Amino acid sequence: MTTSQHILACIDGSAVTESVCDYAAWYASKLNLPVGLMHVSNVPVSTRRDLSGAIGINSRQFLLEELTQLDEQRAKIENSYSNALVEDARSHIQEKFAHVDVRLYQRHGKLLPAIEHFKAENRAIVMGRRGEDHKNSRINIGSQIETVARASEVPILICSEAFKEPRSYMIAFDGSKTAIKAVWMVARSPVLKGMQGHIVMVGNHNDAAKQSLSAAGAQLEAAGYAVGAHHVTASDAVNGLLEFQMDNDIDMMVLGAYGHSKLQQLFLGSTTTEIIASTLSPIILVR
Structure with a gap:
């Protein structure tokens, strides 16, 4: 462990901010x-049209000066909001997780470059399922999640509901490279150790699939995990996984994220996106 590492919590002041703080602290x-608490401000630059010829020189100069003042005021308000947000979030974490240290980060621009700025320090990233820009959309998972997941080399925990300490987890397993990496990640990390684990494959009841599932279960058991391997009969992978989760009262899911390219996803759809949009449980994505 290096002292510079942290769990990066991306907060935006939306309804999921407390959930992000709590799961990051956990x-x-x-x-x-x-925990590295990060808020990214994206203050839009005012659209300044070419006013030449439309009005007199003095009037044009006056309007440009007013636009400049408005930009400065907007930036000051955004900075004040950002300061208050990260301070409130720090207080929230320290009240519930007194033993967890908190670092504050404030960046300007887009979320992904801000996350990549801390690439060397990020051990994991925590994000809310629905951000402030999509708070009124029932099924929207947040415009940034897929973008960040495809670019990230560390696990991403996605949450939305009030924090509940996880007691059990399931790994969605299909024998793909991303699913195998998800198993490897769980096996080498203490985060889920001590919980009841399940590794679940839907369909694919051939010998090769059975051997792959068995090997994955053995890898986790060798790492000291209590885990059961399950083959589920279902015609649809998403429904099969969600039904297993509900029937077994599982608190957290682990998914190998976005195994298809964006072009393949356009034609085939994304199991990852469907699951994120269909459950309110926390999900750990592994790319």
């Missing part, structure tokens, strides 16, 4: 790491 406590 994750950090499992690894004895600090």
Whole structure:
């Protein structure tokens, strides 16, 4: 462990902010790491049309000066909001997880470049399922999740509901490279150790699939995990996984994220996106 690592919590002041803070603090406590609270401000630049010829020189100069002042005021308000947001979030974490250290980060621009700025420090990333820009959309998972997941080399925890300490988890397994990596990630990390685990495959009842599932279960058991391997008969992978989760009262899911390219996803759809949009449980994505 390096002292510079942290669990990066991406907050935006939406309804899921407290959930993001709590799950980030929980994750950090499992690894004895600090939480890095990050808010990204994206203040749009005013659209300044070419006013030449439309009005007099003096009037044009006056309007440009007013636009400049409005830009400065808007930036000051956004900075004040950002300051208050990260301070409130820090207080929230320290009240519930007193032993977890908190670092504050404030960036300007887009979310992904801000996350990549801390690439060397990020041990995991925590994001809300629905951001402030999509708070009124019932099924929208947040415009940034797929973008960040495809670019990230560390696990991403997605949450939305009030924090509930996980007691059980399931790994969605299909024998793909991303699913195998998800198993490898769980096996080498203490985050989920001590919980009741399940590794679940839907369909694919051939010998090769059975061997792959068995090997994945053996890898977890060798790492000290209590885990059961399950073959589920269902025509639809998403429904099969969600039904298994509900029937077994499982708190958290682990998914190998976005195994298809964006072009393949356009024609085939994304199991990852369907699951994220269909459950309110926290999900750990592994790319």
